[in-house]
Amino acid sequence: MGDGDQAPWKRLDPAAQGRFHALWWSDRAVLPEGDKSRPLIPCGNGRSDGDCCLAPGGTRLDTRGLDRLRHFDPVRGRIACEAGTRLGDLLDFLVPRGWTLPVVPGCPAITVGGAVAGDVHGTNHPTAGSFGNWVRQLELVRSDQRRWFCSAFENPDLFRATVGGLGLTGLILWADLELKPVRSPFLTRETLGCAGLAACLGLIREGGESWEYQQALVDVTARGRRLGRGLLTRANHTGPGRHPPPPPSREPLPRATVTPRFSLVQPWSGRLHFLLQHRPQPAGSVHYRSFFFAPEVWEYGPLRYDPQGFLHYHCLLPEATAEAGLGEVLERLAVSGRTAGPGRLGPFGANRTGGLLAFARPGFGLAVDLPNRGRATLDLLAELDRVVLAAGGVVEPSRDRQLDPSRFAAFFPGWETLLPYRDPAFASAFWRRVTGESS
Numbered sequence: 273m274g275d276g277d278q279a280p281w282k283r284l285d286p287a288a289q290g291r292f293h294a295l296w297w298s299d300r301a302v303l304p305e306g307d308k309s310r311p312l313i314p315c316g317n318g319r320s321d322g323d324c325c326l327a328p329g330g331t332r333l334d335t336r337g338l339d340r341l342r343h344f345d346p347v348r349g350r351i352a353c354e355a356g357t358r359l360g361d362l363l364d365f366l367v368p369r370g371w372t373l374p375v376v377p378g379c380p381a382i383t384v385g386g387a388v389a390g391d392v393h394g395t396n397h398p399t400a401g402s403f404g405n406w407v408r409q410l411e412l413v414r415s416d417q418r419r420w421f422c423s424a425f426e427n428p429d430l431f432r433a434t435v436g437g438l439g440l441t442g443l444i445l446w447a448d449l450e451l452k453p454v455r456s457p458f459l460t461r462e463t464l465g466c467a468g469l470a471a472c473l474g475l476i477r478e479g480g481e482s483w484e485y486q487q488a489l490v491d492v493t494a495r496g497r498r499l500g501r502g503l504l505t506r507a508n509h510t511g512p513g514r515h516p517p518p519p520p521s522r523e524p525l526p527r528a529t530v531t532p533r534f535s536l537v538q539p540w541s542g543r544l545h546f547l548l549q550h551r552p553q554p555a556g557s558v559h560y561r562s563f564f565f566a567p568e569v570w571e572y573g574p575l576r577y578d579p580q581g582f583l584h585y586h587c588l589l590p591e592a593t594a595e596a597g598l599g600e601v602l603e604r605l606a607v608s609g610r611t612a613g614p615g616r617l618g619p620f621g622a623n624r625t626g627g628l629l630a631f632a633r634p635g636f637g638l639a640v641d642l643p644n645r646g647r648a649t650l651d652l653l654a655e656l657d658r659v660v661l662a663a664g665g666v667v668e669p670s671r672d673r674q675l676d677p678s679r680f681a682a683f684f685p686g687w688e689t690l691l692p693y694r695d696p697a698f699a700s701a702f703w704r705r706v707t708g709e710s711s
């Protein structure tokens with residue numbers, strides 16, 4: 273795996289990752305042997321900020337060679353492709369043909385398998401749900417080499433366990449996805465400043481009827497009257513017309529740009545990062561690539577780079593407790609001075625996939641990155657978990673690297689319903705940590 277393709281911001285110890293086993297072509301894929309002490313775990317492009325795609329002492333099933341298109345139906349709006357296909361490549365194929373993915377997360381390198389197994393969401397969750405809502409069928413191979421077709425009608429329980437199942441039920445070989453029609457590659461977008469958290473939440477609630485995509489960048493260093501101040505971006509797909517030229521497809525940044533020896537992530541840099549991105553803009557049209565995927569200089573650039581890597585924290589609080597609970601989370605983050613870059617605040621609707629580790633529920637989610645300062649960062653996140661739990665909220669498992677078994681069980685009381693569907697030879701660093709299972 274080239275460094276440019278890895279997730280350099282994690283700064284993972286190679287020994288903690290497991291060795292790679294590359295897979296090619298879903299019709300020939302045979303899984304290597306694995307067992308409890310040498311587990312298997314599928315991996316896409318390693319874009320999950322957590323450790324759910326790592327198998328210390330075991331084997332990571334590298335799906336990036338499974339990237340063929342199997343079938344495209346331009347009349348009904350369906351596409352079947354292998355699990356290692358990147359979402360950015362799919363969009364580049366689909367949008368000129370008048371179709372898009374109904375759910376687009378914020379990174380083009382995410383693979384179809386990772387999007388299904390993580391049941392990823394976009395900034396239109398209240399209307400579109402999560403990625404799993406649009407999967408009509410998939411094929412799974414398990415460690416006994418048996419293959420399973422899964423859908424809402426065929427092996428429906430295994431299907432439900434696999435969508436959002438974090439790769440624990442077997443390897444997804446390909447998925448058949450329902451698409452959404454679009455009339456052009458552009459969206460109409462506007463951005464509005466919000467003086468504080470209540471204003472941000474109020475604008476998002478009001479905009480829910482008329483705007484499909486909504487997300488606010490939040491200054492996680494602000495306190496007092498400015499606590500939760502932000503910049504709300506909202507958008508809808510638009511038709512043909514006069515639009516700016518499309519941006520080029522982006523390649524990963526060279527590794528040299530993300531590996532300085534010192535950290536620029538300081539208490540002041542979070543605010544600087546927010547202010548640099550905090551530019552209210554008049555309504556206008558924007559190409560889908562620029563809209564969905566933040567420039568890599570923000571995602572992987574020096575203002576967010578830290579030699580020890582990052583921990584990502586994404587919590588979701590129910591509508592009724594969101595303002596008070598998120599206010600407390602933001603206050604503790606601001607006091608700690610330990611965040612990198614702005615937070616992202618967005619609305620969520622009900623979970624519709626029925627996934628066993630389902631994260632989504634009606635309310636508001638807040639995502640932040642924290643430079644990894646070891647124990648101090650873990651203690652801060654445990655403190656935030658207690659606030660989120662008390663508010664009836666939840667944290668996103670696919671991006672977690674810190675939950676312990678008791679907090680995991682508190683957030684996901686039904687987690688054991690996944691056990692009958694889990695492949696006995698599959699386990700990840702995440703799974704071992706949150707279940708306390710030893711090798």
Ligand SMILES: Cc1cc2nc3c(=O)[nH]c(=O)nc-3n(C[C@H](O)[C@H](O)[C@H](O)COP(=O)(O)OP(=O)(O)OC[C@H]3O[C@@H](n4cnc5c(N)ncnc54)[C@H](O)[C@@H]3O)c2cc1C
Nearest residue numbers: 316317318319320377378383385386390392393438439444
């Ligand atoms: C810049 C950035 C922006 C992001 N934005 C969003 C966002 O807007 N919304 C969101 O929900 N998430 C977001 N994420 C997180 C990311 O979308 C998810 O964690 C996603 O699952 C990563 O996909 P991946 O292909 O890189 O898979 P990996 O990170 O390699 O794996 C993720 C999980 O999927 C499993 N998996 C991967 N492939 C398969 C397969 N073929 N079969 C079975 N299991 C498999 C792995 O075992 C693991 O549990 C973002 C991440 C980054 C870096």
